[in-house]
Amino acid sequence: MPPQVAEDVPKEKMTPMNLHNDPPKGSPSETDTEQQPALENHTRGPPPPPDGGLFAWLQVAAGFVLFFNTWGLVSAFSAFQTYYESGELFDASSADISWIGSIQCFLLQLTGVVAGPIFDRGYLRLLIITGSFMIVFGHMMLSLCTEYWQALLAQAFCVGIGAGLLFVPTVSLIPTWFSTRIGLAIGIASSGSSLGGVIYPIVLYRLISRIGFPWAVRCIGFIALATFMVPLAALRMRVRVPKPRAIVDWSAFRDAPFMLFTLGVLVCFIGQTALLFYISFYPADRGFTDTSLAFYTAAIFNAGSILGRILPNALSDRIGVFNTIAPFTMLLGVTMLCLLGVHNAAGMIIEAAVTGFFSGVVVALPPVCFRVLTENKSMIGTRIGQGFAIGGLGLLAGGAGAGAILGTVDPLHWTGLWVYGGVTACAAGLIYVCVRVMKSGFVLNIKT
Numbered sequence: 123m124p125p126q127v128a129e130d131v132p133k134e135k136m137t138p139m140n141l142h143n144d145p146p147k148g149s150p151s152e153t154d155t156e157q158q159p160a161l162e163n164h165t166r167g168p169p170p171p172p173d174g175g176l177f178a179w180l181q182v183a184a185g186f187v188l189f190f191n192t193w194g195l196v197s198a199f200s201a202f203q204t205y206y207e208s209g210e211l212f213d214a215s216s217a218d219i220s221w222i223g224s225i226q227c228f229l230l231q232l233t234g235v236v237a238g239p240i241f242d243r244g245y246l247r248l249l250i251i252t253g254s255f256m257i258v259f260g261h262m263m264l265s266l267c268t269e270y271w272q273a274l275l276a277q278a279f280c281v282g283i284g285a286g287l288l289f290v291p292t293v294s295l296i297p298t299w300f301s302t303r304i305g306l307a308i309g310i311a312s313s314g315s316s317l318g319g320v321i322y323p324i325v326l327y328r329l330i331s332r333i334g335f336p337w338a339v340r341c342i343g344f345i346a347l348a349t350f351m352v353p354l355a356a357l358r359m360r361v362r363v364p365k366p367r368a369i370v371d372w373s374a375f376r377d378a379p380f381m382l383f384t385l386g387v388l389v390c391f392i393g394q395t396a397l398l399f400y401i402s403f404y405p406a407d408r409g410f411t412d413t414s415l416a417f418y419t420a421a422i423f424n425a426g427s428i429l430g431r432i433l434p435n436a437l438s439d440r441i442g443v444f445n446t447i448a449p450f451t452m453l454l455g456v457t458m459l460c461l462l463g464v465h466n467a468a469g470m471i472i473e474a475a476v477t478g479f480f481s482g483v484v485v486a487l488p489p490v491c492f493r494v495l496t497e498n499k500s501m502i503g504t505r506i507g508q509g510f511a512i513g514g515l516g517l518l519a520g521g522a523g524a525g526a527i528l529g530t531v532d533p534l535h536w537t538g539l540w541v542y543g544g545v546t547a548c549a550a551g552l553i554y555v556c557v558r559v560m561k562s563g564f565v566l567n568i569k570t
Contacts, residue, residue, distance in 0.1 A: 203220065404461070
């Protein structure tokens with residue numbers, strides 16, 4: 123009698139359908155197949171930006187306020203430098219005083235290494251709350267300072283870190299809401315730093331003589347506290363990263379155009395810091411203006427940069443961001459060298475307005491450039507934070523180097539200072555030209 127083999131084998135394995143058509147264990151089932159479109163939409167990337175609308179422009183308005191209280195405070199440091207130089211609060215050399223501003227600027231950029239990935243993980247509101255608190259708290263502590271090291275901790279470290287927690291999320295968020303008008307959007311938002319650079323020096327100067335330095339600084343803190351209500355209410359994330367990523371994008375170090383542009387930002391910031399810190403103290407020390415007009419020089423400088431942040435950014439949407447930033451950066455270096463020919467108040471006012479215009483360009487356009495150089499748009503937060511952290515080394519070196527060149531013995535070495543600033547800005551412009559050539563070659567009529 124033949125053995126009953128068929129009875130020992132499961133029936134489902136005896137059918138041809140199961141022998142040839144059933145998927146092996148662990149393969150996608152019909153249910154998995156039905157879920158594939160949703161998964162593909164999730165991994166395909168974010169939907170295209172709305173490029174306008176109420177919520178998009180609310181992000182620009184909120185970004186305007188954040189720039190007002192981050193780069194705006196940095197832009198106003200020349201007024202603090204001028205006051206500290208008087209020795210009424212503490213005695214310190216120009217180089218030592220410039221370390222306060224340099225560290226503040228550097229931490230604004232360096233903190234982006236941490237703030238960028240945190241933003242990518244969706245913790246926007248945590249960054250806004252923490253950064254806002256640190257800026258307000260830092261100014262309240264600065265109002266109590268009577269020694270150099272105290273001002274260094276309060277203004278350089280506390281305010282600098284707080285500003286860094288706000289800056290990178292701002293320039294990372296706005297590009298996710300705009301496409302064709304991204305340059306204009308970031309230009310309008312970044313003009314908030316220019317307005318801050320106009321208002322804060324005037325507030326400081328007008329109030330110091332009336333209520334003293336402590337309450338003048340507290341008023342700055344209260345202004346920041348009130349205006350921070352706008353981004354807390356309006357900022358919204360449109361795109362969330364599907365999974366956490368590393369704090370550093372190591373592939374960026376193999377991206378030659380990205381790294382070369384980052385080097386250009388670093389070199390440019392060296393020259394710009396010299397201008398930013400000493401545009402107000404220069405005419406006062408040389409006797410071109412009285413103390414009052416010297417404080418207002420900082421306001422004139424930042425008023426000029428309002429147009430410098432909006433008009434060239436709008437132009438970049440038409441002719442290309444690298445076609446815009448390269449020539450304007452070189453023009454910044456040339457106008458800084460022209461400061462050597464200034465000998466009166468009228469010339470100083472014109473120079474403050476012109477250099478302010480070109481200075482606005484080199485602050486407003488780099489975020490757009492970083493976006494263009496980032497192929498994976500979901501890595502914008504990490505890439506911008508990483509790029510600005512490296513570029514921030516220029517801010518750290520620029521102020522301290524400028525103070526060392528200036529010296530401590532009268533007459534101060536202003537010629538060396540402006541040559542230092544002008545040459546580095548021109549060099550940065552040439553680096554941007556190289557990046558442009560790497561992207562599009564030597565053809566001039568290409569939008570790059």
